[in-house]
Amino acid sequence: MALLTAAAWGVAPFSLLGGLSLSLLLLTALKLREAKQRREHRLVYLLQLVTAGLLGAQQAALGSSLLQGLAVLVALAGLLQLELGGITNLGTLLRRSGQLVLAALPMALVLFLLFPRLGPFSNLGGLGQFGAAATTGLSTTLEPGTIATLTQDRSPAARVAFPGGGPPPASQRLWRVLVHGQFDGQSWRSLNAGTAGSGMAGSGGSDPIIGGPQTPVATQVWLSEPNNFAEVPWSGAGLPLDRQLKVDGQGQLRYQGAVGARKLYSLAAAPAAPAWRRQAPTAQDLQMTAGTNPRLESLAASWRRQAASDTKAAAGTKTAGGRKNGANGAKAVALAEAWFRQQGFRYSLNNPLLPQNAPLDALLFERRQGFCGHYASALSALMRAAGVPARVVSGYRGGTWVVPLGGSAFLDLRQSDAHAWSEVWIEGEGWRSLDPTLWVLGGPTLGDPSAQSAPATAPATSAAAADRAGPLDWIARQWWGLDLAWGQWWLGFDQSSQELLLQRLLGPYRDWAGALLVGAVALTLALGVAAYGWLRRRCEGDRLQQELNQLLRSCARRGLVPQPGETVSQFGRRLRQARPLLGPELEDFVGLLQQLRYGRPGDSQRQLMARLRRCGQSLRQQLRRSPS
């Protein structure tokens, strides 16, 4: 029970599945209290098994999986104890249940690998999407004016491995999570925030790839810590490999599993640029309440005019309207960058609160200091005021490349890596990511040594990262490496991987999959029964008798067989006469055998047994070498 409770740690209590498993857990505990008959105890153990399975649906990380596995073993040991009565030693029971699981595992794996997989029943939706409980460094509303101090929270946010390749270059390490498109002059809000599965932008949303002969291989495997929303971090490019994953029109990756749980998902390399980058802006992306930040608006209006006149001068009046707008956008961006760099803005984590009225005016023209959220929201507001569709994106930047001793290398993202940047619509190009924080003084740059590492220099940087972090962090990173490797291997196997496996196994005889399954199950069943018998004989039999039998078999091969009614000592004496070389050791063996079998049990039993085994081994070797 304690195991299960430990395994249930961190399950979202208000999600459907989480609630179900927690109430089952409670029920199991209550039933255990009142259980008296064998039938009731059996029920308790079955409940324990089912609960472990339900928890497995929510927590697939390595640690949780190990705990769940242990809970299963304990439940089986309990069932065995009910049936076999006499055994009370927990070690023996666990060994017996281990033997059972070992015998059943080949068949279970065959079923797991070959049994046809079904997609989820769509009408039920994801079982755990109601409610959330966890926290993160990100928020669906970005209101920089109300945040004075950004705390440096070093807790883990996400980890990503890149199977078959190293991490992207530092300049491309922007991991988007939320897109804030709604601006009211003060704060940026995320559209459809927190409503997983409802806001799929039809034309821009891309479905995960399932099946097909050229099933893509995962190039990003993510493990995201629990957060409050359905959106999960990704690079902005790649094709989701899980059914629960969907990319919406704004470039947000949404996970339809349990909100508030750890999420493991993978993405494949995309052949073309992602669709969301070309998704045309809507009126929402230009929306701005006029008059909230007058100085900002007048500055933007001047850029607009300047961009328009420059474009006219450069291209003449023949240019089409759309092109003109696009050129305007690029020009406005260039003007903004130049302006930002001139102003001498400073990057600071401790800032006074901005006034309620015209907060961005105060930021840009008076205070001139702030962090990423301030500058991203100011730039996006400026762009909107200049007539260029823009929005704020929040997510993570950079990350530490870690190469653990075991498991896969991964990029470690912390909550302190949380970042915000702008995205502007450039006609003809699509949505372009702009990071105004790079234009200000004293900000974290992409040239940060901890963030700029290529696979070739990876061990050095991982050492550097380990130096910076404490020993506990180092242990945690080693564990996460194993965890990610487990995730890659464990969660990576889905319907498409199964298709691939069957293709590889059967090739053109794909229709024979059913026969293969039945045959393999029958074979593994026979194997399981035989293996269980073998394991039982091996582990439970009389060790002394086994040793003696082994020696007798060796003797029999040399034609030395005990006569009917002959005792071990008599046979030993006869053997010594036939093979004088065996003499002293044979005497030792017989003596030890007698002592262990009939002597007074003492503390040195184990040593005697070891000596007997050594003796037997050497005797058998000598017999093998001797001529028959």
Add this chain to the structure above:
Amino acid sequence: MQSAAPRQRTIPHRLEQHLSRWQPAPQQGEVLKLGLRNLYIVPTGFGLLWLGGALLLQLVGIQTQSNGPLLLSFVMLALLLLSLHLTHGQLDGLEVRCAQPEPAFAGETAAYPLIVRVKSACEGLEWRLGPGAFQGVGSLGPGEHQLPLTWIPHQRGWQRPGKLRLQTTAPLGLFVCWSRWQLPAEQLVYPAQNPGPVRQVPMADWRERTAAAGALAGEGTEEWQDLRPHRRGDSSSRMAWKLLAQGRGAQTKRFQDQRPEPSLLAPDPAVAQEQALEHLCDRLCQLHRQGQSYGLALSGLQIAPDRGSSHRDRCLEALALCPYK
């Protein structure tokens, strides 16, 4: 949870009753050798529940597309299939025979020795007679074992305990594998020991015969009957001092005890025959415990008074096999 408990108890019970009508005939013969021909195996209620649990996990695994519940449900299914063979394997090859049972009393727990020969190992073996409760032992290793089978006979005479059901649900309780056997050895059952009135028969002819023989008179200590000349070595306490003082010579007293007259026990005609036999049985055992001698007079059968275990057994056997009137 509590409200569900009574239903759990009754439904399988009713089902079992229902199914028992179609149960195959029990095995006959002196030795029961269990194998494919006479072993039956079905899933237990728990096994069906287990299957339900596996299906539930399968559904959850499909719906959440997670591998944990899927693998666990397959492990559960595999264990179900495996335990079908393992449970059958527990009883397969078992050889059961009866040893000659000792006589027992009706209404009391009687031991009925069963000898089981196990080839490799047999775990969780349980047995029951008729509709009774299951008795069980833990695990049996290879070799011969005696099962402590007990039953309570209700009738006197040569009796058989009825049908034996041997079963096991090991290792996981998912399947129950069983066989039924008509126990071949007959056990002699004495009437129950029930205290009550017993008729004592003063048989004239028997008294005459024995009086002449004087077999009943033994030397006693209470009152002297006779004198004989004193011999050296005779105890001085037995010396007839009075006669010596009277000058009638040294005489030694001879004593003789007044022993209770041994009787023949017979059923009380005022009581129904079976009950009278039970009273007789009780009295007989009582007299045996006190070390007294007794005889028995049943219709058409007389057993002369005697003592000892073999005499008691002879009497009890006569009671057990006494024909109905």
